[in-house]
Amino acid sequence: MTSFMVTPRLLKILLVEDSLAEARLLQEILKGATSYHFKFAHQTRLTAALGALEQEPFDLILLDLTLPDSAGLASLEPLLKTVPQIPIVVLTHHHDERLALEAVRRGAQDYLVKRDITLDILLRAINYAIERKQAALSLLRLNADLKENVSHLTEDIQAQAAELDKVKALNQMKTEFVSMLSHDFRNPLNTILLSAGLLEESGDRLTPEQQVNYFQMIRKAIKDMDQLLSEVLVLGRSESGKLQASLGPLNLVEFCWELINSLQSAQNEERQIRLVTQGNVDVGLWDTNLLRHILANLLSNALKYSDPPSPVLLELIGEPERVIFQITDQGRGIPPEALPELFNPFFRADNVGAVGGTGLGLAIAQRCAEIHGGRVTVHSRVNQGTTFTVTLPVWDDNTGLSE
Numbered sequence: 001m002t003s004f005m006v007t008p009r010l011l012k013i014l015l016v017e018d019s020l021a022e023a024r025l026l027q028e029i030l031k032g033a034t035s036y037h038f039k040f041a042h043q044t045r046l047t048a049a050l051g052a053l054e055q056e057p058f059d060l061i062l063l064d065l066t067l068p069d070s071a072g073l074a075s076l077e078p079l080l081k082t083v084p085q086i087p088i089v090v091l092t093h094h095h096d097e098r099l100a101l102e103a104v105r106r107g108a109q110d111y112l113v114k115r116d117i118t119l120d121i122l123l124r125a126i127n128y129a130i131e132r133k134q135a136a137l138s139l140l141r142l143n144a145d146l147k148e149n150v151s152h153l154t155e156d157i158q159a160q161a162a163e164l165d166k167v168k169a170l171n172q173m174k175t176e177f178v179s180m181l182s183h184d185f186r187n188p189l190n191t192i193l194l195s196a197g198l199l200e201e202s203g204d205r206l207t208p209e210q211q212v213n214y215f216q217m218i219r220k221a222i223k224d225m226d227q228l229l230s231e232v233l234v235l236g237r238s239e240s241g242k243l244q245a246s247l248g249p250l251n252l253v254e255f256c257w258e259l260i261n262s263l264q265s266a267q268n269e270e271r272q273i274r275l276v277t278q279g280n281v282d283v284g285l286w287d288t289n290l291l292r293h294i295l296a297n298l299l300s301n302a303l304k305y306s307d308p309p310s311p312v313l314l315e316l317i318g319e320p321e322r323v324i325f326q327i328t329d330q331g332r333g334i335p336p337e338a339l340p341e342l343f344n345p346f347f348r349a350d351n352v353g354a355v356g357g358t359g360l361g362l363a364i365a366q367r368c369a370e371i372h373g374g375r376v377t378v379h380s381r382v383n384q385g386t387t388f389t390v391t392l393p394v395w396d397d398n399t400g401l402s403e
């Protein structure tokens, strides 16, 4: 027959009991245990017990509910707060069993009626209390893990939903883009078709002026289509990352004058665009192509959406790390509800009236400003005027600007 030597488990018990006799009795009873080897610390007051708990670890607390410095359930809370991980068995007299039950409800693991205590009962209570506490603690841990997992899961789901929304919005935009584009091409194509048809079928019945008129309409329609095509191409290149800044030295003021002159002659615009500079703008490296897209679109809008003789102003403001370009007109303005969508491709406000346009200019200007590391913002009041502000950082070398 094989015999086992089972080493008794060491259990450190904090006995909080004001009666020395009761405390001794408990220790005596527990001496009879074979499965445990008990080590006791005895305190007669709650404050002393709390102090002891801060000094060393214990496996269990045996707590008398009538202490000189704390009566009844009041002892429980400070103990649970200080050592939430240590099981507590409450000791009580037979006449206040209800109190003991309440203690268990509030977080003690078990209770013992002093008069009934035997070794078996005491050991059972101690074992149960330890088991229950461990079960409660692991439940708490599980719960915390579960909460954390749920919150991770929620975050993941939210992120995926946001991603899905983005894809949906992108698809929607692509569909809109294609339908707008076909619409914008169909208009000039119809003009060409109609005018060419008229010239072909009834050319001999038309006066020379009428004929010239139809030819001019055809030419204008082709020019419009060409412009639309080049705008779409620029936007496409900017979206696909093909449009990249290539920086070089540039005299900004001279560049702006040339741009103003070419705009005025192209648009038969007799209005003067005033150019004002503030601070030092003879700084940095610039991409003339991107700058031209930005400023030409904003200046031509300012001219288009305001009437002579109101002035259009281009201000260049040099600041230490950036240059600000401000284009101001005193035209029809932009309705506030249109502002959030203003930079979307093909968007046009309701108050454009008969002024032609495709709604691509601002989208292009914004993308080009972004590629240059800056952005375009707008401030506008209906019937009073509009200011577009382009803020571009001053680059002094070509690094850090590739997308």
Ligand SMILES: Nc1ncnc2c1ncn2[C@@H]1O[C@H](COP(=O)(O)OP(=O)(O)OP(=O)(O)O)[C@@H](O)[C@H]1O
Residues within 6 Å of the ligand: 231, 297, 301, 302, 305, 306, 329, 331, 332, 333, 334, 342, 347, 348, 349, 350, 351, 352, 356, 357, 358, 359, 360, 361, 362, 363, 386
């Ligand atoms: N200076 C301005 N004053 C008033 N409204 C403006 C001004 N600039 C832009 N807008 C509004 O913003 C809309 C979008 O401008 P955007 O330049 O993108 O397109 P567009 O001028 O209509 O056409 P295009 O593609 O030919 O430039 C315009 O249709 C107009 O409603």
Ligand SMILES: [Mg+2]
Residues within 6 Å of the ligand: 297, 300, 301, 357, 359, 360, 361, 362
């Ligand atoms: Mg425009």
